[in-house]
Amino acid sequence: MSEDVDIDVEYLTRVEGHGNIEVNARNGKIEKCEWQVVEAPRFFESLVVDRDWTELHHVTSRICGICSIGHTLASLKATEDAMDIDVSEQDKKLRKLALHGENMQSHVLHVGYLALPDLMDSKSVVPLTETHEEEVKTVIRLHRLANEMSDVITGRTTHPQRLIPGGFSKIPTENELMELKNKLEGSFNDLTAVANLLNDLESKIPAFERETEYISLTHEDEFALYDGDICSSDTGRTPVEEYLEITNEYTVPQSTAKYTKNNRESYMVGALARLNNNYGQLSPMAKDIAEKFDFDPLVCNPFMNTIAQVVEVVHSVEDSIRLIEELLDEGLEEQEEYNSPDIEPKAGRGIGAVEVPRGILFHDYTYDKDGKCTEANCVIPTNQNHGNIQLDMEKMVPDIISKPEEEVEKQLSMLVRAYDPCISCSTHDLNIKFID
Amino acid sequence: MNKKDSPYLPENATILSVEKMAEREKLFEIELDSGEQLGHDPGQFVEVSVPGVGEAPISISSSPTKEGNSFELCIRKVGNVTNVIHNLKEGDKIGIRGPYGEGFPVEELRGHDVIFIAGGLGIAPLRSLINYSLDNREEFEDIKILYGCRKPCELLYEDEVEEWRDMNNIDYRETVDECPDDVCWEGNVGVITTLIPGIDIDLDNSYTVVCGPPIMYRFVLQELKEKKVPDERIYLSLERRMKCGVGKCGHCQINGEKEELYVCQDGPVFNYDNIKDFEEAL
């Protein structure tokens, strides 16, 4: 039993972006317990000021490499909202496919490359390539499938090219969609294998719970990712236009990042939040898999976020197949090559919200009459989770502080990783502070 | 497809030996794996291939009269292919295409005085002709060799040069641009053009063959002009970027007022009179 604990995790590994964990205890008394975000600021909300409406999605896509499709779509939706630009049903379906591709890609990366090593007591996926070659190859196959999907729909796996205001500069061919559908259908074995693998490791998932408010989009007709209202597990529905009422950004002295809160001190967004709020709308096989893990909303164990991601991957595959079938049944409406919709820019403010792998994302732009951006605000999922991570840590540390220091460090790292934080995209981090 | 069908397919060859000659130059003795002779004329070149890196045109530095089936290349390390070639050892394999190009006009030179003027690496292609004429000494009249490099340590083919110095049936002269104080050097100090005024040239009966870096040509030609050497009695070897070696890729074409030339096919050896009006030649 250790009375004095000093944990300094500088640049937590296997997460996107830079964050530190610092815990100090003296004689069993916790003196400090902090989750710190130390990503260098990138000033996106200033970068876009004065830029043309045709460029904003290109710029804001660069907020995050992993969620670049999500950022692009939130950005386009905000611009389209500001200028009343219509998007065809077909293009909306294609955009949903793009979002599914990104969701799958990011979740598979997180579950397979970043979280699994913890559960398998390995420091990274690299040693696993030798000890568990088959499993690693399964994960790689799913990852590649997800990327192929982004490629076919958006032109590239990272920083999509085809997504533009009003629709697509180029759309996939029916043959490409058909092929994609075949590949998606061929992935069920791999999906089951990954689910089973995690099922076998379920005992390694810490049994930690804390009552939490969950926030995500919600929609009557579907498991909401691209469209919908804001939904809180505590306070119910709010229209997207009123997102500021929900996010309520504030600063706290001991933290480096802006926190958000709605009904409680903090809330959680992401796969677990989506499952908690929209469980009934999951696709059939996704639901089966969730049941294997005895998933019963409301689930208040943040470590279950990883499981929720696995469930969502299955949902994304099934829902993508459904979307492609619909598109093919209706027949793809051809569009011009190098399509660029005829749009007259105009002044106004627009807000776009989409669910990206790590949770709900808001872009909010104001344009002048020439379509130059005058003001922007982006609220990123990871920012919304920082407060919740901190509060989880505060609850968890006293329970585990008596364990060996290494073990404490591992649990805390695992906790942060379970949130799959995407720190480099946190646009609202404050006050860089380094551990000496 | 067999070899004859593709001019781009190299033949396999083996490095028989590697000799370091100076800081940046090594001499490679090479034999075709077919066992056949390369069958080149002095002044011709080959394309040397290192699979995965690329090809480089290199003059054949040995004389066709050399014993055995092997030939020699003197390669300066300057870039991609040549850097990697420098790491190769005895027994390693490379690819060879060629010989390519028009070499020196041996028939025309036969029976005349020949003056060789080599600057730096320019000795590499000239050595092929020098050794040819030394091996057939009786077929040529007076032979003069003027060889210059920047510093004594950059002198190539040291053993052979040592022999040239001692030969009494040729007139060998050498110079270095500069000589560090701690190096012993008995030859001349000064750029290569300083050797030219001191030699006698029988204007009716001699040919001058020049090879060196572009800047050297300008000064040497100036000096030869002062000596009243007729332009058509001067031959020189040019270097250009090349990708195919067989007159297709377009890279080595040079422009002039009158016509165009392909270094890989029309050269690399040119009669000065034919290219003197080419703005891009020198």
Added chain:
Amino acid sequence: MKPEERPKAAFFDFAGCEGDQLQVANLEEKILDLLNIVELVSFREVMTEHSDDYDVAFIEGSITDSHAEERLKEIRNNADIVVAIGACATIGGINSIRNAQDFEKVQERVYGDEREHYEAWEKAKPAKAVVDVDYEVHGCPIDREEFLHVVQSIVMGREPNIPDYPVCVECKLNENVCAFERDEFCVGPVTRAGCDSCCVNEGTICWGCRGMIDNPNEEAHEEVLEEYGLTAEEVMKKFDLYFTWQKEAREDE
């Protein structure tokens, strides 16, 4: 041409979106092949193991504060070969848009009253502005195949082929309809090729993410854009999406 020993490689990230490291992860099965030619000793995004004993360091992201500068200098000291990957690390990337903005305003827009808390440079810099960089893999994000080509070249001891001609070359090889023939504007004529004109192939324009070629005809392109109907200010905006740092560096020369 395969060397006997695998060089040790390490990845480091600075201010950027980590999309380039993601592109490396996106090599999928080829990662396993890559591990046959290099030994991965540090890659924070995917592994907890870390070692300071590496031969080749890959740098992603821009350098935006003195802490990052120190860190990069240390990496330079440890590594034989430093490779900058992605636009943020090669030319300042999207981050350098702010180099042309008033920094006071930049901070205020994002952080309001709390801007004082920062230690961030006024200008975002690419890696080569801080240390010597041996190779660059351009693009936002990098092209996976080009990344592999550069790694392969380093392992083989040869120079990678990184074009120094404009994107128009590849755009024409791909038989695209030029942006200028569709009433759009493109910086392809001054941007370094090597991306296979991927954005134009997908129906848009070249935005310039690989940076300008070494000797661009900027003046001509500025004139042309104006002739095609852009205002001088709009022309500037075309150039300061990705070229701000490069332009300033050239002017300083």
Added chain:
Amino acid sequence: MKVIKKEDLENFVDELIANNEKEVVGVKSKDSKYVFDKLENAEELELDYDVTILPPKKYFMPQRETLVEYETREGIEMEAVNEVVPRIIIGIHPYDLEAIKQMDKVFADSPEDDNYLEKREKSVLIGVNMKQISEWSFAGSMGTATIEDGYDLMLTDLGDRYAVEIGTSKGRELLERESLEMRDAEPEEVEEVENIEENIQNGFEKELDFSPQNLPWLLAENYGDEDFWEENAEDCYSCGTCNIVCPTCYCFDVQDFSDISLEEGERMRQWDGCMLEAFAEVAGGENFREERAERYRHRYMRKGRYLYNRFGDIACVGCGRCSSQCVPDIADPTDIFNKLWSDKDE
């Protein structure tokens, strides 16, 4: 001369596609432009086009092709490679046919380049007389608006029918299939084709003010006029577009690409352009055409003079691709050549 109804030609093309013996490519529209591309069905074929973005040379000398494959596990093994896809190419305009004739000479010149020649041999060329003329074209001045040979078959649009001129036995064989409905041309139809060809001559907006036979000496005379070349090249991006889109340009670069094992790979050639800055650069940084103006001049010299000296043809067929696709609009051969011509009198 034969005559075939338009719908029968369509059926014929569909049959060729279904037949699958050779890949069938033809002119298709792409956005507001045209390209040669693989045909899925005859309906896609656009025989009423002005000019394609790239010339059909890409089928004989692809943008990128493998010349040699190598393997270095033990020693070196190298093998010559030629990926030949036999093709029927439909809709080639006369100026492009002329350009192909010129390229044939270049690659048949010793040593023969089989990578080109074999692809060329395995292709069937179906030409078509122009109906639309590109506003940039000056084929009329270059004598390439119509052509007597160089095709296997040549089509001329006669409203509801096509006249078909058979150029070679290859062309004749292609037509030898029972299902094909075709008849001999009436004398009036032969005359109609002649008239059409004559009219094409007059349809060009752009012209050379003099006979192209004067180009070799005119260019030689102005080679040294540095001011002229500098002035005209000032806005040049060195983007090589004018090289790449040209049907008579054939310069190339060769590079090795190893696979990830580092033990095998391919030596590939890719189209290069003399307008690109590094085209004449050698190791150590010496560049034999360092200035934009030098490269700019070189292209015109090559078109109007050098290749003429070497192969006997003016290497510009007047298609106008270079001028129409040069973004700063400085690559128009008629503009440069006419300026030189009018300056000569001063």
